[in-house]
Amino acid sequence: MGTAKTFILLAAMTAIFMAIGFLVGGTVGMAIAFVVAAGMNVFAWWNSDKMVLRMQGAQEVPEGTSNPMLRAFRQDVAKLADAAGLPQPKVYVIDTPQPNAFATGRDPKNAAVAATTGLLNMLTREEVAGVMAHELAHVQNRDTLTMTVTATLAGAIGMLANFALFFGRERAGLLGSIAIMIFAPMAAGLVQMAISRSREYEADARGAEICGNPLWLASALEKIERGARAQINPYAERNPAMAHMYISNPLNGRGADNLFSTHPSTANRVEALRRMAGEMGISNAPAPAARSAGPWG
Template structure:
């Protein structure tokens, strides 16, 4: 259902772009705006992992780390990647007490998963595995590509909207209509942004479900999401605060002023996600957190 919803929303954004582009600049104007926006976003997508990791202060975890917690973290991510049929991603940590995580990379062969030190300190090993399975699901679903396409369309719509006042709709006598142009300039990017946010939320639900399949226990992620939300409200992530446009990448909104699951939220409400995961656990016949297949020992609180 999440994938179908994404396709519908992408179709809506494409139709919005085509309609506004033709209205403002005809076929040529529409094509030029799309070409420029596409070139900019494809460049950003190709280099996204390096840029994002640097801006978020991420440090790679060496393969032969002497830290027991990080060593167990690497082992679990490798095991989860194998279960998900994925190449082992690069593994990074961000030194911030706020519990959170994200994935980046243009495809599964160039993927990286990132966890904050706060996530590793607050969550149990099972809960961390649930979070990493969610991020690997994003990699497997190629959500970075999906979000690049939406960013391309949103950027093209924004460019067209900026032309609206000067080259906007004209009346029957060929005179420009500045009021209509101003309306397009304001409303078109807003509509595109709302669709983009809806696609982002849809992909989060999809990654929750697929991540639960990868790790084998939806309750791990459900429990982790509740802890992450509490921690994210209590702690500041300075890297995310400096780059708020990247907030949608995290598994939970890392910024202040988080709200419920509304039109302007890039993340679904945690309560909605937890409820969906618990329903999935019921369908899978799972009623407890324990799953010895992935983690042979239970470690509560900070582990390592």
């Protein structure tokens, strides 16, 4: 189902590309846009995960890293992947104080997970495990292909619309320019249609099963939301079409926040996780406090 949704998404994005090409350059512009879109579709299928990681400033954590926090982080991701029955993904870190994380990759064999330094510094080790389990659930549910391709193509359409607005006025005229301005919100609408909010609840539930304690993720989500409001993620601000990939909305409300928001309410997610903990017989208590020593001290 995820692959079929991705093909539909690629077709829709191609149609928007061709429409913008027609407004800018007529039939010739539409033909050029089709060729560009076809090339982008092939590129997005095979390389969008690498592009997303690069655009978000992610750096891979090497297996033999000397940093004790990153070494423990990598080991914990490997244990969680084993618990989920998944191949070990590549592990990345993003140097920004905002706590957040995402997963990418076209399939479980080519998956990667990324966490910000803010997440590793702010959360306890148990809470980080809950977040990574959530991201591995996206990998297992094969959400990452659609999420990654959507991020790449929606961002490209937004840039193309802006380019057309400034350089296509001779051909399109004022009304055409106004019409072109509509395509960026259309791209955002496609993001919202392609990325169902229900996937976050599903990943929360499966992630809680993988790590073994829904309260770890519940506590992490509350901390992440507070941190996301207090800290700016410059990579997400520059590429708002990629915001849906993060576990929590990384945008701080500068206009694009509402346009590209695909995240359900954190309070609702936490409530669902606490109910799940009750059903599992786990005490409704907060996750352990940060330790005074060790990688997460």
